Amino acid sequence: MKIQQISAGRERSVALAADGSAHGWGAFKKLIPLPAGSVASEVCSSDGSEIGHNRFAQPRPQILNPNAPFATVADGYIDTLGVRRDGDVLSCRPVVASQLGAAHEPVRGLPVGTVQVAQTESGAFALHADGTVWSWGMNVHGQLGRTTAKPHSNAAAIEGLAPITQLAAGHAHMLALDRAGQVWSWGSNSAGQLGNGTLKAQTAPARVLFPDPVRHVAAGDSHSFALDVRGHLWAWGSNNHGQTGDGAARYYTRPVRIKTGFAVAQVDAGMFYTTALSAQGEVFAWGWNGLGQTGRDSAASSPQPVRIKPLTRITSIAAGTGHVLATDGAAVFAWGDNRSAACGIAPARTIQPQPIQVTFA
Numbered sequence: 001m002k003i004q005q006i007s008a009g010r011e012r013s014v015a016l017a018a019d020g021s022a023h024g025w026g027a028f029k030k031l032i033p034l035p036a037g038s039v040a041s042e043v044c045s046s047d048g049s050e051i052g053h054n055r056f057a058q059p060r061p062q063i064l065n066p067n068a069p070f071a072t073v074a075d076g077y078i079d080t081l082g083v084r085r086d087g088d089v090l091s092c093r094p095v096v097a098s099q100l101g102a103a104h105e106p107v108r109g110l111p112v113g114t115v116q117v118a119q120t121e122s123g124a125f126a127l128h129a130d131g132t133v134w135s136w137g138m139n140v141h142g143q144l145g146r147t148t149a150k151p152h153s154n155a156a157a158i159e160g161l162a163p164i165t166q167l168a169a170g171h172a173h174m175l176a177l178d179r180a181g182q183v184w185s186w187g188s189n190s191a192g193q194l195g196n197g198t199l200k201a202q203t204a205p206a207r208v209l210f211p212d213p214v215r216h217v218a219a220g221d222s223h224s225f226a227l228d229v230r231g232h233l234w235a236w237g238s239n240n241h242g243q244t245g246d247g248a249a250r251y252y253t254r255p256v257r258i259k260t261g262f263a264v265a266q267v268d269a270g271m272f273y274t275t276a277l278s279a280q281g282e283v284f285a286w287g288w289n290g291l292g293q294t295g296r297d298s299a300a301s302s303p304q305p306v307r308i309k310p311l312t313r314i315t316s317i318a319a320g321t322g323h324v325l326a327t328d329g330a331a332v333f334a335w336g337d338n339r340s341a342a343c344g345i346a347p348a349r350t351i352q353p354q355p356i357q358v359t360f361a
Contacts, residue, residue: 001360003327008270008320009075009119011340012094015061015325015332015358020069022082023061023360024094024102026342030058031097056094059341061360064092064102074169075320076119081126087112089126109155110134118169120187125174126155131163133176141172142203143187161205170219171271175226176205181213183226191222192253193237199253210234210255220269221321226255227267233258233276241272242303243287260284260305268319275324276305281313283326291322292353293336308335311355323352332358 002018011027068090070082080092080102089110092102107126111134116127122138135144136155145158162178169175173187173194184205185194192199195208208226214234216227223237223244234255235244245258263279273287273294284305285294295308311326311333318325322337333355334343341347344358 001330003329003332005072006316006318006325006327006332007073007075007080008318008323008325008342009080010077010321011056011337011342012075012080013320013323013325013332013334013342013344013358014064014073014075014080015327015360016070016073020065020071020085022064022070022073022080022092024064024075024080024092024096025058025061025344025358027056027340028058028062028094028096028102029056030062031095057339057341057347058096059345059347061344061358062096062102064096065090066099066101068101072114072116074117074119076124077121081107081117081119081124083114083117083126087114089114089117091124107136107155108153109136116167118167118174120169120174121171123169123172123174124155125167125169127164127167131161131165131179133158133161133164133167139203141188142201143172143174145174145186145203145205147203158205166217168217168219168224170224171221173219173222173224174205175208175217175219175224177214177217177226181215181229183208183210183214183217185224188222191238191251193219193222193224195224195236195253195255197253208236208255216266218267218269220274220319221271223269223274225267225269225274227264231263233260233264233267235274238272239303241288241301243269243272243274243301245274245286245303245305247303262305266317268317270319270324271321272301273319275308275317275319277314277317277326281315281328283308283311283314283317285324291337292351293319293322293324295335295354308355326355332360334358 005016113129266277
């Protein structure tokens with residue numbers, strides 16, 4: 001199967017195939033059809049695998065969208081967003097039936113033409129082909145880019161942004177890269193993750209300043225990254241576990257240049273850790289390793305990048321809250337937090353410290 005995109009959330013993983021089929025595993029509940037003539041009491045089970053986390057723990061990928069190809073996906077805390085090839089955006093809940101796919105509903109208020117979707121813990125975002133960014137959901141920390149803190153169930157465009165080409169979502173903050181290579185940020189800022197020199201949250205998007213144009217942005221729970229056109233990596237925000245790649249301070253309110261020792265092609269980040277893809281297709285990680293997400297033998301944190309072996313010729317990475325996905329375009333590999341089977345194996349193994357290949361049916 002040819003892999004087009006991978007997305008890692010808090011407790012789930014999603015892979016989008018070239019044919020548009022989205023495959024999800026981890027914190028999904030699989031519905032089993034009732035036998036003809038049966039009643040609910042006859043199919044109740046006291047199976048221990050249906051207790052606690054394991055009630056939503058599917059190690060085998062399930063097809064989320066039979067007969068409705070997706071163009072792009074983004075897994076989040078509550079749901080998985082999928083953009084159909086006809087332009088509709090669907091909110092897919094983590095309940096899957098064999099023939100019907102994931103329970104879903106369309107997102108209201110969005111124009112046709114979404115090219116990227118992204119999610120914070122409680123907010124959702126859609127990037128339109130014309131460069132506008134639309135948001136909906138909770139707005140407690142201003143992550144929707146709206147002036148009021150109330151929830152917004154209908155999507156609406158965020159004002160004050162230049163035309164955008166890429167979005168990156170943290171726990172409660174957002175980054176956006178515009179067509180001129182400028183970076184914008186808004187939302188929570190308790191650790192300096194907005195890069196504006198303060199620790200004050202902001203509801204309106206504002207520019208983050210860099211000496212050169214930026215070509216890629218990434219956001220962890222409370223830290224942020226930018227990769228500029230000269231190949232320089234910049235980081236800011238929380239650094240309590242060395243997740244920025246610099247061990248000098250506990251947090252940075254403005255971007256600092258990070259020297260990794262390898263040419264960075266892509267970077268992504270999760271809760272207190274960071275992973276990066278080199279130009280040669282190698283994967284590195286640094287920061288917190290309490291769930292095995294940086295591939296170290298020790299659980300100790302470190303700002304020094306460690307290569308994740310034996311991964312080679314990787315083309316894309318995706319960092320979840322505590323687990324990581326990588327693909328070479330033909331296979332998907334996973335490691336880290338597996339308490340909800342997000343690494344593609346039974347949750348009895350709570351931590352998967354080294355990459356394993358995910359098995360697709």
